[in-house]
Amino acid sequence: MSQAEIPFKEGDVVQHKTGGPAMIYVGKDDLGRCLATWMVGGQKRSDTFIDAELRHYEEPSGSTFVGRTTRV
Numbered sequence: 199m200s201q202a203e204i205p206f207k208e209g210d211v212v213q214h215k216t217g218g219p220a221m222i223y224v225g226k227d228d229l230g231r232c233l234a235t236w237m238v239g240g241q242k243r244s245d246t247f248i249d250a251e252l253r254h255y256e257e258p259s260g261s262t263f264v265g266r267t268t269r270v
Contacts, residue, residue, distance in 0.1 A: 205252075232248065
């Protein structure tokens with residue numbers, strides 16, 4: 199996959215398509231998988247995903263933080 203075909207750029211806020219926490223996209227690993235990090239209970243977590251598993255994060259409708267940057 200060329201750099202132009204990567205659907206996310208470093209720093210994008212993403213989410214697994216099935217839900218879950220907002221995560222920060224940090225790049226690709228040596229096998230071409232997406233690397234993402236997020237916080238749980240004050241601890242940093244990270245994992246790898248294939249492109250098709252992720253989407254750009256959208257604030258839940260009715261959120262009290264609409265229009266504000268989400269902190270992760």
